[in-house]
Amino acid sequence: MAKIDVLNIEGNVVEQVVIAENIFDITPNQQALYDAIILQRANTRQGTHKVKGRSEVRGGGAKPWRQKGTGRARQGTIRAPQWKGGGVVFGPTPRSYALKMNKKVRKLALKSALAEKFQNGEMVVIDQINFEMPKTKDMLTIMQNLNAPRKPLLVTAEYDENVFLSGRNINGLINLDATSINVLDITNAHKLIITKDAITKIEEVLG
16 A cells, blocks of 8 residues: 655645555556657657758759760759759658557556656655745745755646746746646656645546
8 A cells, every 4th residue: 555645835744645556656667658758759849841852942954064075974954962052862851750659558658657756755745736826936935845946847636827827937847737747747857746636636547
C-alpha cells in the first residue's frame, strides 16, 4: 500500500492519502518512457522546411553555350545543381514527423513517468489551490513553501483560470489539468505538484 503526505499551501502536512500502487509504485519502463518522449518531441515539429529543386528555380531556360566545340563541359541550363543559384538536389521538402504509439504503451509511459517522480521524492500532493483573483506573488510564495523554486509542474483536477494566470509569468512553471498531463512535461519538471482531486482523476483514467 503506497501512501503519501498531503500538504497545504503553507507547506504543512495535513493528512496522508493512499495512492494507487499500479500507477505510482510500479517499476518504471525506461523504453516506454524513451519512446513517448521521442514521439512527443517529433510530433511538435512543423515539418515546413522547403528548398527549391531544379524545376522550381527561376531562369535557366536557355542553354548557356553550344553542346560541342567550346572545350568546356556540356551544360543544359545555368540552374542545374552545380551552378550558383541552381536548384538543390534532394533538399528538404514539407513532411510530417508524426509518430504513432499503441494505447497500452502510452498508458505505461505515463504511469512510468508518475512512478519515477513518486519514487524519487519529487512529487508533492497538496490539498487544494485556489485564488480569488490572479496573484503571481502569492503563487511564488506557495512554490517556495513547497520547496519547488525551479521548473515545477502544477497539476489541478480542472482548469482554473485564476491559478493559470497566477503562474503564467513565473519562469519554468507549467500548469496543467489532470486530463492534459504528458510524459515530456512530467519528466522535464524538477518537482511534480499535484492536488488531491487531480490524483483521484488520474487514477480513474489510468487505473
